[in-house]
Amino acid sequence: MARILIIDDDASIRQTLQAFLLEESHEAQACASVEEALRFGNSECPELILLDVRLGGMSGLDGLLVLKVQYPDCRILIMTAHHDMESTIQAMQRGADDYLHKPLDLDELEVAINHSLAMLESNSMNGGLDVPLQYTPGxxxxxxxxxxxxxxxGLISSTLATVxxxxxxxxxxxxxxxxxxDAGERSSGPFVAVNCAALSENLIESEMFGHTKGAFTGAVENHPGKFTLAQGGTLFLDEIGELPLSLQAKLLRVLQEKEYSPLGSKNVLKADCRIIAATNIDLPSAIKAKQFREDLFYRLQIISIWVPxxxxxxxxxxxxVKYLAAKANYYLKSKxxxxxxxxxxxxxxxxxxxxxxxxxxxIFRSVTLSQSPNLDVYSLSDELQQMSGVFKESAEDLSPEQLSLADVERAHVCQVLDTTQGHRGKACDILGVSRPRLQRMIERFNLGST
Ligand SMILES: Nc1ncnc2c1ncn2[C@@H]1O[C@H](COP(=O)(O)OP(=O)(O)OP(=O)(O)O)[C@@H](O)[C@H]1O
Ligand SMILES: [Mg+2]
Structure with a gap:
């Protein structure tokens, strides 16, 4: 049961909604304008407001802003007969939970109300994680x-061993x-990354070692290679498993002799950089398949780090999650x-x-979609909500006196669907609900595969 306020200038809608909400055991008040709603004292602060857009006096969209100030913890659902994209966007930007179209479908309304109230409830629960106010990269x-x-x-940073x-x-x-x-003595030198998978076979050699003007068609000027750019620092060879075999041989020679020549040049340059290579493919299998040179593999993995x-x-x-939420706040300017x-x-x-x-x-997606300072389950992707089975487990893990009404409802619907072997018509008869309502419960409780 929740305290719900209806703001609509149409008296018949106020009446219908009030009757519906009372029947659903909510406490329902109604008024015709935002101005009137603002006169309620804080003791009567609603938990949820159903707000019409076109009203006499202040519009619903402007009303959203002032109502959010007056009742900061309240959830707001917008309802309107005029569906245009701009006002929907504006309403969501101004903090509405959802946007319902008139004429209202009462099943849809019920789902939206339950959703908003569940968000309200989860926001007030203890536990969870506090997001740090500061983001420090690391x-x-x-x-x-x-x-x-x-x-x-720590052990290897001061050496120049290949990793x-x-x-x-x-x-x-x-x-x-x-x-x-960063931990090494050369941290003030450059860190240069090359993605070995992103370059074509004929470009990669000149990317790595550089070329002189006229070395090949299109080489209109001298071009420093990554080895030159990484001089005095670190050269990071990402996706090394994708390096073409011809280049593997050349790289091996550079690693052994610590020298290289740009394409088209007779100059021999000193390779003075630390090499760190990375890959997500299994190099021993690539060696077996003759796609990766075994000698290069041993040369690279003088030190090897496997990341679980x-x-x-x-x-x-x-x-x-805490770190990434702080990072998302920082980059997305969210709170x-x-x-x-x-x-x-x-x-x-x-x-x-x-x-x-x-x-x-x-996390970035959820922070973007979050309509409140709390990142809740509804801002997570559907896949995540379904795969993780959070609703299933929460009911099964709790003793009966700890179950919420929604847990019990879910368990009962689940049991009835089980008894009727998934026959929805029979399930509707037993539960005494309409088909659309059953459908919504199935979606809400993630019972799709039942
Ligand atoms: N331990 C960690 N702490 C903080 N952020 C992390 C951590 N691990 C990974 N990240 C972040 O996750 C993202 C992916 O990390 P990174 O690019 O280093 O992965 P990768 O192993 O190189 O991936 P790929 O094999 O696809 O290249 C980056 O934005 C990185 O900042
Ligand atoms: Mg990477």
Whole structure:
């Protein structure tokens, strides 16, 4: 049950909505204008407002701004008969939870109300994570596996030994390469990254070693290669597994002799940079398939660092989430302050095949879509909500006296669908609900596969 305020200048709509909300056991008040709604004292502060757009006096869109100031914790649903894209965008920008079209479909309205109230409830729950106010770029993660990596970085940073970093895509290999560079004596020198997969076979040689004017058609002037640019610093060879075989031979020679010549030049230059290579492919298999030279592999992995996938260090998810949310706030100029317990549970239940990069994209997306200072489960992608099965587990893990009404409702709908072997018509008869309503419950509770 919630305290809901209807603001609509049409008396018949006020009446219909009030009757519907009372029937749904809510406390419903109604008024005809925003000005009138602002006269309610804070003791009568509504939890949810259903707000019409075209009103006598202040419009609903302008009303949104003042109502948000007067009732900061209240959720607002906009309803209008005039659907245009601009006002929808404006309403969402101004903090509306949702936008409903008139004539209202009561099933749809019910879903939207329940959704808003669930957000309100999850925002007021204890637990979850506080997002740090400051974003300091760096590397986080304190699992034993990552601590081992930090130790290795500390041990090798002062040497010039070649390092090979392996691990799945998005695990943080480039970040580790930068950390090795930053911790070393040459941190004031350049860090130059080359993506070996992004260059065509005939360009990569001149990209790496440079060329002189006239070395080949199109070489209109001298061009310094990455080895030259990385002089005195670090050269990061990303996706080394994609390097064409012909270049592998040349690279091996440079690593052995510490010398190279730009294309078209007889000058021999000194290769004075630390080499760090990274790959997400399994080099031993590539060697077996004759796609990667074994001698180059041994030359590169004088020191090797294997970065575990996020699945292998799930205990790091909370600290990564805090860090990434602060990062998202910084870059998106947003103000997410908390991650709700359910959202965190969802994030922890998911397998993250794309590792930290996928987690980062998810957090940036959710921070963008969050309509409140709390990042809740509804701002996560549908896939994440479904895959993680957060709703299923929350009901099963709790004892009956800890269950919310929604948990019980879900369990009952689930059981009825089970008994009727998924026959929705029979399930509707037993539950005493319409088909659209059952459909919405199935969607809301993620019972699609039942
Ligand atoms: N431990 C970590 N702490 C903070 N941010 C991280 C961490 N690991 C990865 N990231 C972030 O995740 C994203 C992906 O990391 P990075 O580019 O280093 O991965 P990668 O292993 O090089 O991926 P790929 O194999 O696809 O090139 C980056 O934005 C990076 O800043
Ligand atoms: Mg990378």
């Amino acid at each position: 590397m986080v993660g304190s699992s034993p596996k990552m601590r081992e990596i930090y130790k290795t970085i 090979l970093i392996t691990g799945e895509s998005g695990t943080g290999k480039e970040l580790i390469a930068r950390a090795i560079h 996938s996020l699945r292998e260090r799930p205990e790091e998810i909370p600290e990564l 997410v302050r908390r991650i709700t317990p359910e959202a965190l549970q969802c994030l922890q239940n998911y397998a993250w095949p794309g590792n930290v990069r996928e987690l980062e994209h998810q």
